[in-house]
Amino acid sequence: MAYVAIADRDHALHDPQTFVTKYIWSQDHKVIAIQYAITAIGIGLVALVMSVLMRLQLGFPHAFSLIAPHNYYQFITMHGMIMVIYLLTALFLGGFGNYLIPLMCGARDMVFPYMNMVSYWVYLVAVLVLVAAFFVPGGPTGAGWTLYPPQAVLPGTPGASWGIIFMLLSLAIFIVAFTMGGLNYVTTVLQARCRGMTLMRMPLSVWGIFMATVLGLLAFPALLVSAVMMTLDSLLGTSFFLPAVVSMGQPPTHNGGSPLLFQHLFWFFGHPEVYIVALPAFGIVSDLLSTHARRHIFGYRMMVWAILAIGCLSFVVWAHHMYVSGMNPYFGFFFATTTLIIAVPTAIKVYNWVLTLWRGDIHLTVPMLFAIAFIFTFVNGGLTGLFLGNVTVDVPLSATYFVVAHFHMVMGVSPILVVFGAIYHWYPKITGRMLNDTLGKLHFWVTFVGTYAIYLPMHYLGILGVPRRYYANAGTNFIPPSAQWVNAAITISALFVAAAQMVFLFNLIWSLKHGKEAGGNPWRATSLEWQTPDTPPKHGNWGAKLPVVYRWAYDYSVPGAKEDFIPQNQPPDALTPAGRAHGTAR
Amino acid sequence: MTLSAAVVALLAGVVVWVLLATRLTARPWETPGSPEDVPAGLAPGVPPAKIGLAFLLGVITSLFGLFLSAYWMRMEHAHGDWQPLNVPRLLWLNTATLILSSALMQWALVAARRARAGRMRVAWIAAGVLAFAFLAGQLVAWHQLQELGYFVASSPASAFFYLLTGAHGLHLLGGLIVWGKTVVRMVQPDVEVIDLCLSVELCTVYWHYLLLVWLVLFAVLLST
Numbered sequence: 001m002a003y004v005a006i007a008d009r010d011h012a013l014h015d016p017q018t019f020v021t022k023y024i025w026s027q028d029h030k031v032i033a034i035q036y037a038i039t040a041i042g043i044g045l046v047a048l049v050m051s052v053l054m055r056l057q058l059g060f061p062h063a064f065s066l067i068a069p070h071n072y073y074q075f076i077t078m079h080g081m082i083m084v085i086y087l088l089t090a091l092f093l094g095g096f097g098n099y100l101i102p103l104m105c106g107a108r109d110m111v112f113p114y115m116n117m118v119s120y121w122v123y124l125v126a127v128l129v130l131v132a133a134f135f136v137p138g139g140p141t142g143a144g145w146t147l148y149p150p151q152a153v154l155p156g157t158p159g160a161s162w163g164i165i166f167m168l169l170s171l172a173i174f175i176v177a178f179t180m181g182g183l184n185y186v187t188t189v190l191q192a193r194c195r196g197m198t199l200m201r202m203p204l205s206v207w208g209i210f211m212a213t214v215l216g217l218l219a220f221p222a223l224l225v226s227a228v229m230m231t232l233d234s235l236l237g238t239s240f241f242l243p244a245v246v247s248m249g250q251p252p253t254h255n256g257g258s259p260l261l262f263q264h265l266f267w268f269f270g271h272p273e274v275y276i277v278a279l280p281a282f283g284i285v286s287d288l289l290s291t292h293a294r295r296h297i298f299g300y301r302m303m304v305w306a307i308l309a310i311g312c313l314s315f316v317v318w319a320h321h322m323y324v325s326g327m328n329p330y331f332g333f334f335f336a337t338t339t340l341i342i343a344v345p346t347a348i349k350v351y352n353w354v355l356t357l358w359r360g361d362i363h364l365t366v367p368m369l370f371a372i373a374f375i376f377t378f379v380n381g382g383l384t385g386l387f388l389g390n391v392t393v394d395v396p397l398s399a400t401y402f403v404v405a406h407f408h409m410v411m412g413v414s415p416i417l418v419v420f421g422a423i424y425h426w427y428p429k430i431t432g433r434m435l436n437d438t439l440g441k442l443h444f445w446v447t448f449v450g451t452y453a454i455y456l457p458m459h460y461l462g463i464l465g466v467p468r469r470y471y472a473n474a475g476t477n478f479i480p481p482s483a484q485w486v487n488a489a490i491t492i493s494a495l496f497v498a499a500a501q502m503v504f505l506f507n508l509i510w511s512l513k514h515g516k517e518a519g520g521n522p523w524r525a526t527s528l529e530w531q532t533p534d535t536p537p538k539h540g541n542w543g544a545k546l547p548v549v550y551r552w553a554y555d556y557s558v559p560g561a562k563e564d565f566i567p568q569n570q571p572p573d574a575l576t577p578a579g580r581a582h583g584t585a586r
Numbered sequence: 587m588t589l590s591a592a593v594v595a596l597l598a599g600v601v602v603w604v605l606l607a608t609r610l611t612a613r614p615w616e617t618p619g620s621p622e623d624v625p626a627g628l629a630p631g632v633p634p635a636k637i638g639l640a641f642l643l644g645v646i647t648s649l650f651g652l653f654l655s656a657y658w659m660r661m662e663h664a665h666g667d668w669q670p671l672n673v674p675r676l677l678w679l680n681t682a683t684l685i686l687s688s689a690l691m692q693w694a695l696v697a698a699r700r701a702r703a704g705r706m707r708v709a710w711i712a713a714g715v716l717a718f719a720f721l722a723g724q725l726v727a728w729h730q731l732q733e734l735g736y737f738v739a740s741s742p743a744s745a746f747f748y749l750l751t752g753a754h755g756l757h758l759l760g761g762l763i764v765w766g767k768t769v770v771r772m773v774q775p776d777v778e779v780i781d782l783c784l785s786v787e788l789c790t791v792y793w794h795y796l797l798l799v800w801l802v803l804f805a806v807l808l809s810t
């Protein structure tokens with residue numbers, strides 16, 4: 001049959017021979033996943049350092065002479081761009097997508113392994129170009145992560161001559177890398193699943209990553225279009241986005257361009273981007289909750305449909321980021337409505353996560369702690385989203401710390417909590433060893449409590465009217481002096497949270513050698529990646545024969561079964577004790 | 587923007603519909619059964635490269651849809667600075683060249699399916715040469731515009747002209763790289779026609795698609 005022809009053919013195995021082909025120029029999806037993850041976490045640390053520097057400035061203004069105003073803007077910009085695109089998008093899709101899709105679908109590798117390898121190396125080039133922006137004359141761009149023209153390319157903004165070009169170039173390269181990877185992910189999910197793995201038997205992680213990839217493939221072109229057009233505006237003097245602006249007393253060099261056009265293009269990419277980050281998190285957290293609560297996911301079909309519905313709706317809400325942009329006010333009404341509609345499938349997912357826990361056998365393992373923390377944080381950030389989605393509430397709150405608190409809760413902290421949970425969950429499969437539990441719990445509690453100490457007070461600052469993007473606040477009568485105390489407290493919390501991440505990094509490295517031996521299936525999970533013949537899985541994943549799937553991924557605590565989980569590749573008639581770690585049907 | 591939203595919604599709709607057609611309504615918890623009666627792949631028997639190409643064409647559709655909606659929005663938002671551009675007449679000849687190239691591609695595909703190696707090779711190489719001729723013609727058209735004083739930054743319409751033709755040309759150039767790799771395989775004596783069939787077919791689909799994109803772009807450039 002066809003899928004056997006795709007997945008079982010010998011020449012597709014391209015066995016690596018030397019160290020270089022095994023670990024450097026590797027076409028193995030697992031190695032590429034680790035390369036993606038290490039690169040993303042590495043550049044993410046740069047963004048973490050920047051957020052600490054920003055917080056130091058905000059908490060203790062003028063105490064640190066090395067943070068000049070233009071540096072502050074550069075930190076804001078690079079922090080946002082790195083976190084959203086180079087860390088979260090790359091880690092969820094390039095990292096977890098690469099690792100989990102073939103293993104969870106029962107494939108030996110991605111369908112286009114060579115293109116998969118090229119995808120990583122092009123991504124690395126994008127990251128290097130981004131890093132290079134720190135060393136060009138004028139430094140990286142300080143235009144804010146949204147890169148709004150005209151200020152992004154006009155003198156006065158940091159990095160308006162070189163930094164912005166490097167930023168746009170890096171984004172364009174990233175999009176090429178993502179497209180190569182993304183074509184791989186969707187094609188693998190559609191065409192390379194093993195026998196018996198129907199679409200509706202796939203774990204929700206695969207569904208989330210799949211739909212996020214489809215969104216990325218359709219939305220990233222909008223960013224590419226705006227990047228190309230802004231580059232032309234900046235380098236060749238066209239007027240796509242730049243209106244006639246008198247800048248620094250010089251006569252206008254541009255004429256008639258439309259900044260609003262850029263905002264439409266940017267947010268046509270930018271809003272799906274939120275879900276490119278959120279949908280993999282939704283999927284992964286569903287699997288974490290189900291596994292560690294020993295209970296099937298509540299409403300599996302509804303969860304799949306909700307992922308699809310959110311994916312489609314995410315393309316018709318973009319202008320809710322633009323209520324104060326000067327667009328036609330009637331648009332606002334339309335986009336407020338679609339924004340409220342997209343909350344419906346999202347709420348369905350939240351209900352189903354909570355109902356999965358209901359009467360479950362909850363094990364408070366470290367991945368489970370992170371998964372539950374995700375539910376809290378996502379509900380919190382989602383509810384403030386309903387406030388901001390309404391035009392009349394949004395207008396006074398625009399560009400205040402309320403917005404900062406909202407989007408950090410909903411698409412910063414929430415997905416990162418899932419990333420941590422997922423790393424604690426799959427690290428045993430990736431390395432063969434458990435992460436240290438005590439350090440994990442320390443990491444969890446400091447991160448969880450700390451992020452609330454950071455972001456809850458920011459809502460209050462926002463309602464006071466404290467504007468975001470300001471280097472320092474002064475001369476505003478409506479902000480009481482006590483706001484500065486809040487800012488200082490936030491900064492101290494941020495330092496604690498940043499320090500906790502060092503504990504996590506130490507744990508990652510230390511456990512590589514000294515962690516407890518994990519065995520093949522330490523969480524007693526059902527999905528296919530835990531049933532591989534070797535841990536960590538070898539090249540080709542499944543040994544001599546591909547697995548055959550007989551059931552969905554959520555057979556936990558089935559009445560009458562010998563164990564509280566039945567692996568997906570367990571035949572229904574052979575009622576042997578569950579958990580035999582062999583990938584083949586007998 | 588509304589147009590691109592429509593395009594993307596349509597694409598997403600097609601994806602969702604295709605998935606729905608493969609029983610998204612199944613109740614997986616009820617059927618711990620034999621895998622023999624459940625097909626795994628979305629379209630069993632279709633090579634993955636075809637599915638990959640279909641998604642790639644979706645990405646390119648999104649890209650050009652967004653370029654075009656930017657074009658229309660820029661025209662709408664123009665505060666009196668939009669001057670229509672007289673498209674060089676050479677573009678008609680270029681269009682004919684590209685149509686011919688696409689037709690020859692199709693001919694090569696038909697020949698490949700009938701295992702006529704010689705005919706396939708001739709048609710294939712002629713199609714590529716004509717595609718290069720199209721690109722050369724586009725460069726000449728750029729040159730003609732510059733002779734007339736229309737540079738990239740002269741007016742929004744001329745900026746978009748260079749942008750749209752350039753983006754299309756780059757995509758064709760990418761196709762020509764794949765075409766060249768296939769030529770290299772074609773002239774080797776030990777490669778059978780049947781091994782080339784898939785490459786020829788994928789390239790042909792891509793060629794027809796880029797012809798379609800060009801016809802849409804040309805129509806838009808002519809009419810505005």
